[in-house]
Amino acid sequence: MRAHLLGTLVALATWQLVIGQENLLRNPSFENEVVEADWKGAGFLMERVTDDVYDGTYAIKCSQRDRGLEGPIQIPLNVTQGKTYQFEGHFKLLNGLQGKLWQTFKIVLQYTIPGVPNLKTYNIALSGFGTPQRGWFKVEGSMAAPSVEFTEARLALRGPDPEVAFLADDLKLYEIPEDSSWRAQSYQNIEDHRKGNINVM
Known part of the structure; x- marks a missing residue:
């Protein structure tokens, strides 16, 4: 119970830190008609749709995929x-x-790192339980960029198995500002909740 509460409060603190931060992604909800100006895709069909969206007017549909790596x-x-x-x-x-x-x-x-022949790839978010029955679901996560110098960075949506089509919408990438006090505040919140009365309905 305490571990679950800690996770919830840490997630809340992270969310509070990114409120008001600039979304670093261009055309994150695919409202701009020229999708290819901001999102690249090869080997599959990438098209805007209006009949099934999470937010706004458009979402992106990725279909005719023959590799799991294929995505915007x-x-x-x-x-x-x-x-x-x-x-x-x-x-x-x-x-x-x-x-x-x-x-x-x-x-x-x-990341493209000088002197390294291949792109260095790091997971920032992962969801292993996607099903059509879930409808729209959220994928989220965080990570630190490499401490070594890099010359270029890219974000890739690695999709499910080949032959599985999917929609994407309302994408966000924020920098989490440095705040040395947020973790201490999270633990203080835990103490306050732990010592408080718990009402079970």
Whole structure:
């Protein structure tokens, strides 16, 4: 119970820190008609739709996928060495696969590091229990950018298994500002709740 409360309060503190922060993603809800100006995709069909959205007027539909890696990518991404970032986005599976109970969504940040031949890839958010029956669901997470120098960063939406189509909408990427007091405040909130009366309805 206490561990669950700690997790809830830490998540709340992180959310409070990013309120009012600038969304670093361009065209995050796909309202701009020229999607390809901000989001790249190869090997699959990426199109705006209006008949099924999470927020606003448009969402992006990704279909005709033949690789699990296929999904929208935003390049370049304005992130800073050593800073911490929070991602949030909403997704919806349009079909499943026979014999597969769940599908995984993985959001990654990729960096070009001088002297390193391949892109360095880090997970920023992961959801392993996607099903068409869930409808729209949220994927979120946070991570720190590498402490080493990099020349370019990109965000990639790594989709579910091949042949599974999905929708994406209302994407956000925020820098979490440095605040040395937020964790201490979280623990103080736990103490206050722990010592308070708990009413069970």
